[in-house]
Amino acid sequence: MKDVFIVGSKGIPAKYGGFETFVDNLVxxxxxxDIKYHVACMTFNxxxxxxxxxxxxxxxxxxxNVGGAKAIIYDLKALNWSLKEIKENKLQNGIVYILACRIGPFLHNYIDKFHKYGFKVWVNPDGHEWKRAKWSKPVRQYWKYSERLMVKNADFLxxxxxxIEKYIHDEYSKYNPQTTFIAYGADITKSSLSKENKNVQNWYKKFGIILDDYFLIVGRFVPENNFETMIREFMSSNVKNDLVIITNVEKNKFYDELKEKTHFDKDSRIKFVGTVYDQQLLKFIRExxxxxxxxxxxxxxxPSLLEALASTKVNLLYNVGFNQEVARDTSLYWDKVKGSLKNILxxxxxxxxxEISEYDQSSEHQVIDYYSWKKIINDYEFTIMGKK
Incomplete structure (x- = not known):
């Protein structure tokens, strides 16, 4: 039996979040x-x-519940729990898998303790957290410092x-990091809802949206998701369709600043519709x-890109390495140059x-061939059991 302790997700069953959804599917x-998963789950109780x-x-x-620091406290307490379980149950030769790079300055204190029982420490470095605009400069500096120490001390990433794998090797070559690539997953399943469903009809009627005739954005309303470029380009375009934006903008400083700068509230095509927590309804809206x-x-x-490739007919993606890698030639790409996205719209x-059907089928096959949960789970289990 191979014991695997998972540290860093908020817990399962997943309510939201990429890591939480991943752990839920893995389990x-x-x-x-022959694999036994042990999962740390955060609570304020x-x-x-x-x-x-x-x-x-x-x-x-x-x-x-002490703001951003709670995530670091949580990871450290979860590592202590893992170590206690390993000791008390005399477990040997397993894996401690840490999601994200929050605890770099503290990790070296644990490595030898886990190695004593034959446990390897694995890390998923996630994305470039230190680039996110929501963090202050000192916090971004901490993230970068922490990332370096996580890479330095981990047995495997x-x-x-x-x-991201290429970045890890280029940026931290002096540590000779041992890595592998296993993607995130997605499902190719249609929404269980139909056009006749009351919830569907009420949602479209509430916002005055026409089926199959709108552009869609789903994601957190933060600067690094390029909302300013997307909104400005849409406003400058001559398309008659609506732009439907599913996001949470309550008490969002960035939202107020962007409204002041662009006056998007004067464009009747742009519709902020809040959040949609009903996953079947969200899938229907994508489709x-x-x-x-x-x-x-x-x-x-x-994750939201994979969901789009699996569900939405045509996808217009910001031209960056991560998105190109996932979608390849199944989508259209734009950049921040004025007029780029406008022309594509x-x-x-x-x-x-x-043409729409061809894009739809190619993006769907891309997910099936490279990003199905079946494939991702198989890759993880082979890696855990040392067969890859």
Whole structure:
């Protein structure tokens, strides 16, 4: 039996988040029963639970709700729990898999303790967290410093993007990092909802949106997702379609600043519709968009991009290595040069049904061939069991 302790996700069952969805799928779709997963789960409650979830041993870790620092506290407490479980149950030769690079300055204190029991420490470096505009300069400096120390001290790194894997080797070659590439996953399944569904009809009616006739953006409303470029380019285009933006902008300083700069609220085509937590409704909205616009510039294999490739007919992506790697020639690409996205929007609305169908099928096959959860789980299990 190979014991694998997973540290760094907020927990399962997943409510939201890339790492949480990944861990949920890793556990729920497990094939090889010679692997035993132990998953740390964050809670702010003093009283903690230990429970089984699809065969995984889940342990809640109580942390104080103290802003950004709580994630570091959580990871360290989760490592202490892992070490305690290994000692008490006399476990040997397993893996401690840490998601993201939050605890670099502290990791070296744990390496020898885990090695004593034959446990290797694996790390998923995630994307370029230190580039995110939401962090202050000191926090970004900490992220970069922490990333370096995580790479230096880890036994093995799993990168969910070849672009990230190349960056790790280029940036930290002096540490000779041992890495492999295993992507994030997605499902090719249609929404269970139909056009006749009441929730569907009410949602489209509420916002005055026409089926199959709108551009769509789904994602966090943050600067690094290039909302300013997407909105400005859309406003300058001559397309008659709506731009439907699914995001949470409540108490969002960036939203207020962008409204002041662009006056997008004066353009009736631009529709901020809030968040959609009903996953079947969100999938339906993706499926019935004319095209999806993806502006993410930070990260590895982005979950929302995979969902778009799996569900939306035509995808218009920001021209950056991560997105090119995932979508290849199944999508259209734009950059920040004035007029780039505007031109693509105006081209897209003139596509024939045949052209739309070709983009739809090629992006769907891209996900099936390279990013299906079945393939991702198989890659992980082979790697864990030392067969890859």
């Amino acid at each position: 729920s779709r497990q094939v090889n029963r 003093k009283k903690v639970r230990q429970y089984d979830y699809n065969g995984a041993d889940c342990q809640e870790i109580s942390v104080p 799993i990168c969910d993007s070849r672009t 019935h968009a004319l095209a999806y616009i993806h502006g993410h510039s930070v990260g590895g294999t982005n 105006e081209i897209t609305v003139k596509f024939t049904e045949k």
